Amino acid sequence: MSLSGLVLTRAPALRSRTVSAQAGWLAMTASALLLAVLLSLAVGSRGLIPGELFDVVRGSGTAEARAIVLELRLSRTIAAVIAGAGLAVAGAVIQGHTRNPLADPGLLGVTSGAAVAVVLAIFLLGITDPAGYLWFCLLGALLGTVLVTAVGLAGAKRRDASPASLVLAGAAVNALLGAVTGVMLLLDSASLDVYRFWTVGSLAGGPDAQVLAVAGPLVLAGLVIAIAHAPALDSLALGDDAAKALGRNPLRTRLTGLAAVTLLVGGAVACAGSLGFVGLVAPHVVRRLTGPVHRWLLPQCALVGAVFVLLADVVGRLVVHPDELPVGVVLGIFGGPAFVLIVLRFRRSRRGR
Amino acid sequence: MFRPIIGAAVTVLLVSGCSSASTQQEGATRAVDTFLGEVKVPEKIDSVVILDGRRDQDIVLSLGLPLTGGPQQDPAAGYELPSPMAEARQAAAPEELFLENEVNLEALAAAAPDLIVCHEDDLGEIREQLQAIAPVLVVAASPEQTWQDDLLMVGAATGTSAKAEQLIADYDARVAEVKENYADEIAATKVSPISWSVGEGTGVRGARLHSRVLLDVGAQPADGFAKALETPDDSVRFSPEQTLEAHQDADALLVSATSAEEWRSATEDPLFGQLPAVRAERVVRTDRLTFEGGPITAMHTLGLVEQLYGG
Amino acid sequence: MTVPAVRVLGVSARLRPRYLVVLVTGALAALALSVVSAGVGDYAVPPGRVVAALLGNGDPMEELVVTTIRLPRVLLALVVGAALGVSGAITQATARNALASPDLLGVTAGASVGAVLVIVIGGRDAAGSGILRTVGIPVAALIGGTIAAGLVLLLLRTTGADGLRPLLVGVGVSAFLSGIVSWLMVVATINDAARANVWLTGTLNGRSWAELWAAGAALTVIALPLVVLAPRLLTLRLGIDVARGLGLNTGRTQAMLLLAAVVLAAATTAVAGPIGFVALVVPHLARLATGSAGPPLAASAVLGALLLVAADLVARTAFAPIQIPTGAVTAFVGAPFLIWLLIRNRRGVLT
Incomplete structure (x- = not known):
């Protein structure tokens, strides 16, 4: 098949949805996010009646209600939005680059890599300042992304490569990092609390405002970079050669993607620890709304990912009342089956092709 | 079906445990009834090892028993306040045999203690091995077991009952004083x-x-x-x-x-x-x-x- | 040169000299390493005196350390290693998939749910010395592991278990189950959570003779059906069509073999906690060593025992006096091995 033929056959699919339809979806998910944010502010283990909430909104209200809503719940809500948006967009970008529908920063070991980097920084260097270990988070995310991309590309070169091998490599990386943290824990048992936060993923207690102030802009920068290279990502979907023919420099696109993923994952992990499955499930859900065009896919992923994490966090606050279930656990319980579903569906559709 | 085999194994184990223990302990023993059944503790105790570092250590130290080994308090645990037992522990200067929560049986065996005092939750899966190394006294065997009960039990086992009763009387007197003041x-x-x-x-x-x-x-x-x-x-x-x-x-x-x-x-x-x-x-x-x-x-x-x- | 043929318990196979050499050297190495392992530690005993202590005429203290503290652990490592090796070899041969291993199919995660559930619900009883601890936790782990793997295989029934899909479904199911474990840990009291944590690390530390006998007996009973099934495995290895031509009900045979392998792996998890990657790595090593076409059973058993004794020795001594979990050592070796397998993934190896 000639190159032009390839582009032509793909092109209608890329333009299948009109701008107004896309904008409509965007508006809908944005309002879903607004609802989720309100829910996250209103619901918690300390029940507040609507009247109390309304007072807080009006600027009055009891000191307790104000502290709960404006300090505890607001900071964890912001953290959930940052983490969800960051991981979902990172997932979509990795899926685009590796052309692997099963890629997810959590499954591939990138988030746990970032988390382990932080735990190592705390152990070996004694860094306890939240703003200090943020940089280790970024470093860990960068190393993890480079590793995953390398394995993914090595696999993609071969004709018989299967998207699954990358996920399995991620499972192996996760197991290895689990062993590393397990040993570190034994050598230094007191770090259990720190460890649990970073590897399970939790928003309870409200993350440090200092961290949010740095991680928020990082994720935003990652988001902007990701959306800016969306057209390049689209042409990459046609293969490296096609992308070159369309005037894209694949190497530059890859480096841009790497930078975006590093910023997105590093910032997200700094806010909420290691969360799985958001980066996998959100792009799959969103693709059904927007189709595969990254210009629309990526912003939608940011919104939908934030909604997912917010809802998971709210569920976690309610199920083991008065205790809380960490948001990472809730995502694992819902995300695992969702992943299985995607695997089964994906193979069936491929076979039918 | 496998019960007899297990039973035989345990018997062999206990026999071998007793034979090795008896060669170390020459002289008279004191028998006490405890959580683990009857325990024979030598009358002359030169070394006591603890496994937990909380109630077991407190009781051994306050009874003035020769504490020779125990866990290392995790230096990274971040204890900011000084331990109430710091002074008594410093005087006894026990050897640090293993980390908190990570009992090392070999280091314990190498220390060759006359008596082991531990918490019920340290017992877990190593109960038989511990009993083979030295007689074992278990404190905090159940939530109902108070430190006073355990103090009296260890006192009776080590011939320091009078001291144990004195310590309890001292505590009661202090409680009465606070209550009154x-x-x-x-x-x-x-x-x-x-x-x-x-x-x-x-x-x-x-x-x-x-x-x-x-x-x-x-x-x-x-x-x-x-x-x-x-x-x-x-x-x-x-x-x-x-x-x-x-x-x-x-x-x-x-x-x-x-x-x-x-x-x-x-x-x-x-x-x-x-x-x-x-x-x-x-x-x-x-x-x-x-x-x-x-x-x-x-x-x-x-x-x-x-x-x-x-x- | 004629190839010696042997016939054991109805299994007849032609033993190539290389295979025989691997078996004998492997067994001798495992034995030697066991003696070394029984002597090494915080209380060092030279190998000569280890043998003396084993024969019952050593120094009483050395006898105590060697026979009461170290020997059960070494023997358990041998038994568990061999069982994991066999289980992995059967899984890989039956699923005709070089990456299939029981722990990747969800056995470990399922067993963890079972064990932690008993610890949390049973509370003090399960954690103490009651019957719930000695029998309840292993049985629950066995059931949990078998159910989880059964669930994975059932999910695959509709679509077929080709390629990497079984493993992916295993990853998803494992993630779901480990979420459940975390949930249980949150609900548990502090003491129960700490005890569950000890189980979850997968350590052979502090094993007694009683546990060794129980584990050995249980594994033997579970492994018995394999003696009957093993010859069919050899037939199966010739390919589905050939096997069918030879009159074998391939579907049922495959299902029975997989079930046996999964139950065996769940049983090892029940007695030793989660020890990952042994079942995956050992059959590959055995295949490389013997040069045989499929994963060899006997060689996998021998090499599994050897590998786990070595791993346990490292776990005991690498960070002395602190002992790290045996499962951590096998993960350090096994995880990079898995990545290597994936990178050199060629057509025909994985599918």
Whole structure:
């Protein structure tokens, strides 16, 4: 098949949805996010009646209600939005680059890599300042992304490569990092609390405002970079050669993607620890709304990912009342089956092709 | 079907255990009835090893037994407050055989102790091996077993009953003194012994030593404390959002925060800062070392309780 | 040169000299390493005196350390290693998939749910010395592991278990189950959570003779059906069509073999906690060593025992006096091995 033929056959699919339809979806998910944010502010283990909430909104209200809503719940809500948006967009970008529908920063070991980097920084260097270990988070995310991309590309070169091998490599990386943290824990048992936060993923207690102030802009920068290279990502979907023919420099696109993923994952992990499955499930859900065009896919992923994490966090606050279930656990319980579903569906559709 | 095999194995084990033990222990033994059945403890004890470092260590140290080995207190645990047992431990200078919570049987065997004192939860899967190394006395065998019970048991096993009774009498006298000196305060003050952990809120456990000491002096439990005492496992946890709601009625709080980080997060917490007890500055800080212990820790905790009532 | 044929318990196979050499050297190495392992530690005993202590005429203290503290652990490592090796070899041969291993199919995660559930619900009883601890936790782990793997295989029934899909479904199911474990840990009291944590690390530390006998007996009973099934495995290895031509009910045979392998792996998890990657790595090593076409059973058993004794020795001594979990050592070796397998993934190896 000639190159032009390839582009032509793909092109209608890329333009299948009109701008107004896309904008409509965007508006809908944005309002879903607004609802989720309100829910996250209103619901918690300390029940507040609507009247109390309304007072807080009006600027009055009891000191307790104000502290709960404006300090505890607001900071964890912001953290959930940052983490969800960051991981979902990172997932979509990795899926685009590796052309692997099963890629997810959590499954591939990138988030746990970032988390382990932080735990190592705390152990070996004694860094306890939240703003200090943020940089280790970024470093860990960068190393993890480079590793995953390398394995993914090595696999993609071969004709018989299967998207699954990358996920399995991620499972192996996760197991290895689990062993590393397990040993570190034994050598230094007191770090259990720190460890649990970073590897399970939790928003309870409200993350440090200092961290949010740095991680928020990082994720935003990652988001902007990701959306800016969306057209390049689209042409990459046609293969490296096609992308070159369309005037894209694949190497530059890859480096841009790497930078975006590093910023997105590093910032997200700094806010909420290691969360799985958001980066996998959100792009799959969103693709059904927007189709595969990254210009629309990526912003939608940011919104939908934030909604997912917010809802998971709210569920976690309610199920083991008065205790809380960490948001990472809730995502694992819902995300695992969702992943299985995607695997089964994906193979069936491929076979039918 | 496999029972006989297991039984035979255990018998062999016990026989071999006894034979090796008997060669080390020459001379008379004292038999005591314990949680593990009858235990024969040599009359002459030159070395005692502990496995946990809480109630077992406290009892061994306060009875003046020769403590020669035990766990290393995790240096990275971030204990900010000095241990109540620091002085007595320094005098005994036990060898650090393994890390907290990680019993190393070989190091233990190499230390060749005359007696092992440990908590029931250290026993786990290594009970038979421990018994082969030396006679084992188990403290904290059940939640109902108080430190006083264990002190008397170890006293009887080691011929230090008189000392054990004296220690209990001393404690009772101190309790009576506090009760008398602060009678009005105690009656008028609702208290709660809470623990603070970063990001997880607060918790109260009735089985903790500092909770027991509070009850010994006749403290009026605040709601959170009372709730904990009603539950089957004596414990209750509150999420970060519930900090104020749960401890609103407490006039005074004994707050355990082990590391500097934990204490900082408590003092900076918006809800913790609004607690009436915190506003009235009726908060005494402690750490997890007063969760469990024996006479030394109990006396130390009495001092904290006294501070709580204005002493 | 004629190839010696042997016939054991109805299994007849032509033993090539290379295979025989691997078996004998492997067994001798495992034995030697066991003696070394029984002597090395905080209380060092030279190999000569280890043998003396084993024969019952050593120094009483050395006898105590060697026979009461170290020997059960070494023997358990041998038994568990061999069982994991066999289980992995059967899984890989039956699923005709070089990456299939029981722990990747969800056995470990399922067993963890079972064990932690008993610890949390049973509370003090399960954690103490009651019957619930000695019998309840292993049985629950066995059931949990079998159910989880059964669930994975059932999910695959509709679509077929080709390629990497079984493993992916295993990853998803494992993630779901480990979420459940975390949930249980949150609900548990502090003491129960700490005890569950000890189980979850997968350590052979502090094993007694009683546990060794129980584990050995249980594994033997579970492994018995394999003696009957093993010859069919050899037939199966010739390919589905050939096997069918030889009159074998391939579907049922495959299902029975997989079930046996999964139950065996779940049983090892029940007695030793989660020890990952041994079942995956050992059959590959055995295949490389013997040069045989499929994963060899006997060689996998021998090499599995050897590998786990070595891993346990490292776990005991690498960070002395602190002992790290045996499962951590096998993960350090096994995880990079898995990545290597994936990178050199060629057609025909994985599918």
